Amino acid sequence: AQSVTQLDSQVPVFEEAPVELRCNYSSSVSVYLFWYVQYPNQGLQLLLKYLSGSTLVKGINGFEAEFNKSQTSFHLRKPSVHISDTAEYFCAVSTTGIGTASKLTFGTGTRLQVTL
Amino acid sequence: NAGVTQTPKFRILKIGQSMTLQCTQDMNHNYMYWYRQDPGMGLKLIYYSVGAGITDKGEVPNGYNVSRSTTEDFPLRLELAAPSQTSVYFCASARGQREAFFGQGTRLTVV
Numbered sequence: 001a002q003s004v005t006q007l008d009s010q011v012p013v014f015e016e017a018p019v020e021l022r023c024n025y026s027s028s029v030s031v032y033l034f035w036y037v038q039y040p041n042q043g044l045q046l047l048l049k050y051l052s053g054s055t056l057v058k059g060i061n062g063f064e065a066e067f068n069k070s071q072t073s074f075h076l077r078k079p080s081v082h083i084s085d086t087a088e089y090f091c092a093v094s095t096t097g098i099g100t101a102s103k104l105t106f107g108t109g110t111r112l113q114v115t116l
Numbered sequence: 117n118a119g120v121t122q123t124p125k126f127r128i129l130k131i132g133q134s135m136t137l138q139c140t141q142d143m144n145h146n147y148m149y150w151y152r153q154d155p156g157m158g159l160k161l162i163y164y165s166v167g168a169g170i171t172d173k174g175e176v177p178n179g180y181n182v183s184r185s186t187t188e189d190f191p192l193r194l195e196l197a198a199p200s201q202t203s204v205y206f207c208a209s210a211r212g213q214r215e216a217f218f219g220q221g222t223r224l225t226v227v
Contacts, residue, residue, distance in 0.1 A: 034216075043220045044159075045218075049214075090158065096213060102213040103164055104147075104213075106158045107158055109158045
């Protein structure tokens with residue numbers, strides 16, 4: 001079974017500063033990886049995804065993430081954050097493979113708080 | 117385009133009552149999921165389905181039931197509501213193991 005760990009429950013950062021939100025996963029088979037964002041009182045919205053190919057993936061709102069297979073990580077980065085990036089961010093994993101009834105498993109989330 | 121639609125958006129239940137949370141999607145996705153979200157706990161998978169007629173338990177299935185008679189619909193049933201089921205419930209759908217699309221959620225309070 002796969003699992004996801006988001007080590008930071010909260011990350012405070014000043015506006016225009018860079019940010020990295022950490023995500024590590026565990027799986028015995030190949031994976032698909034995702035980052036979702038949740039604004040207050042809303043559902044989850046996909047930020048970016050890694051399915052295959054280039055390990056550096058770019059998403060919406062200037063976010064990017066890098067898949068590191070050897071370190072089983074998929075950290076999310078943004079070079080300069082804005083107040084509007086304040087939200088909850090979730091890392092998620094599903095497994096690949098023919099015939100695999102894969103479940104989409106989420107981490108516990110990281111609250112990004114951007115201040116002036 | 118509607119995507120994933122959940123009803124109701126809010127509900128208050130008394131202990132021991134039952135209800136069904138409705139979820140429907142119009143994207144012809146084979147995978148559908150039900151999650152619950154509690155503060156600081158992320159999303160916990162309740163049940164999921166890989167196609168019509170096929171369902172399976174997730175991490176926290178106790179107290180819930182599901183059915184998947186059509187591709188579009190995946191209702192979640194609470195038979196005997198308990199305070200521990202107070203939560204925000206999200207339905208999602210996906211094409212295979214790829215990215216999931218989420219509904220806006222149902223906020224349920226059991227008193």
